[in-house]
Amino acid sequence: MEQSPFEAGRPLRRNRKVLPEQARAHNRSLVLQTLFHNGGMSRADLARATRLTRVSISDLVAELMEDGYVVETGERTAPRPGKPAMVVDLAHDAHRIVGIDLSGADAFTGAVLTLSGEIVARESVPQPSTPEARIDAVVSLAERLVALSQTPVLGVGVGTPGVVDDAGVVLAAPNFAWSGVDLDGILSEALHLPVIVANDANAAVLAEYTFGGARDDVLLVKVGRGVGSGLLAGGQPLVGARHTAGEIGHVTVGTDGGPACSCGKSGCLEAWLSVPALTERLAGVDESQRESVLRDAGERLGIALAPVVGALDLSEVVLAGPTELLEGVVAEQTRATLRARTLPVFHDDIRVRMTGQGPDIVLRGAAVMVLNAQLGVS
Structure with missing residues (x-):
């Protein structure tokens, strides 16, 4: 077979x-x-x-x-x-899927994929600095990817930071200065193809579950330009009544103030853990200071996740983002903080690990979204 x-x-x-x-x-x-x-x-x-x-x-x-x-x-x-x-x-090569990932720290990336998830072409564009230019860049990237496909495109999947409703409207994306942006409608009109838009972490957790062997009760933390998470409970996506389930990036962690966040508050998890924030804090430090910064970031993440793990009885936390930042100290400190802040015995075996999907996790999650919407495959 x-x-x-x-x-x-x-x-x-x-x-x-x-x-x-x-x-x-x-x-x-x-x-x-x-x-x-x-x-x-x-x-x-x-x-x-x-x-x-x-x-x-x-x-x-x-x-x-x-x-x-x-x-x-x-x-x-x-x-x-x-x-x-x-x-x-x-017929793996009879159709193509276009996947787009807007969660990168400084670029939008996209790919053309087969129905089995194999990436056959890639494109990326620098992230523009204004809200309108960002929308134009996404449309242009999508058009280029569709043009690269040598066969009919089954659909376009987009993973974007921010709160996204069921109709593919980005209700709020503070890092992009987007509010009420109908990204699904804009792309559908430009491409004349089925389009599925979702939060990037929600897309990523689908890829981890379908391709990565994640457990039925899992929380995936996506760290890039921002910080968000995707949730599965009993093998079902959990998005919440207001589409904000998993929006941990703007949870205040600690009572010691902290750096200013793009949302207007201070001390949000995103201000400690996002790739730009963490990279800036690590710039010019020696090895011992580097470990201290990373442990602090891992502890802040554990503080944010402990109530979620306890409330939903999750068994696994998966980290998706740059391995040079998250693997090792951050993951270890996150697990230690979770164990210290949740019910002993029951959560002592909580698993915290890096994804095996690498940097393509959102692109593959976007492909899962299209497969599920168009063919009922997940």
Whole structure:
């Protein structure tokens, strides 16, 4: 059996019943999801894996082949009695996904990805200094990426700092001076393609869960130009009634004042831990002072996370950002602070680790958003 590049990935849990009128769309998604996570399979194996009848599978595969999402890749080579079975798989190269990450400290980045998450082209642009120019830069970057695709684009996924509602409107992004920016609408009008816009940390946690083997109850902290987090509880995304779940960057940490933050307050976590803030504090210090600065940052992060870990009974915290800043001292001090500030015994085994997805985590999360919205795959 041919394996998907992300064979260890997992789908997000479904928490709603499937109505009869939704059954066919659900079954299409089930077939695509199974192939996405398991690679090429015979129709008989696909029927067993999905628990659908062989007749249903045959019908669905034919429909998906006609739509260009599934292809036959040849007869199975493994020796079995009888006529060799024909293997079907996702048509990984028949469509492309455009992913855009706006969370970098000084640049916007984007990529063209296959349906299996492989990046085939990249582009980046320096981040402009004005709100309007930033919007123009995002549109220009998206247009260039779509033009780079050699095949039809399934959709465009964007991970952006700030509070984003279900319609893809950036309600507030202090670092960009954006308020009520309909980024989804702006890009949809410019590109004439499906667009999904979400908070960058919420996109990143989807990539970590689907591709990185994160646990069902996980908090991912995304550190870049700002600081935010994405949450999964019981394998389900948690965004909150006001779309601000995970907005830890503007939580005040400590009672000792602290540096001024872009939101107008002082002592916010972001003012201590964001890449620009932490890099500035580390400039020109010796090794012992460097460790002190990093431990302080890790402690501030642990202070911000302890109530969340305790309230939601989370088992894992994943850090995403520059490894040279976050790996080691910051991660260790964050874990030590969490253990000191949560219920003993129950949270002593809290896991704090770096993501294995590297700097492409938001781009891959953007791809998951498009796959889920367009094909029901996650």
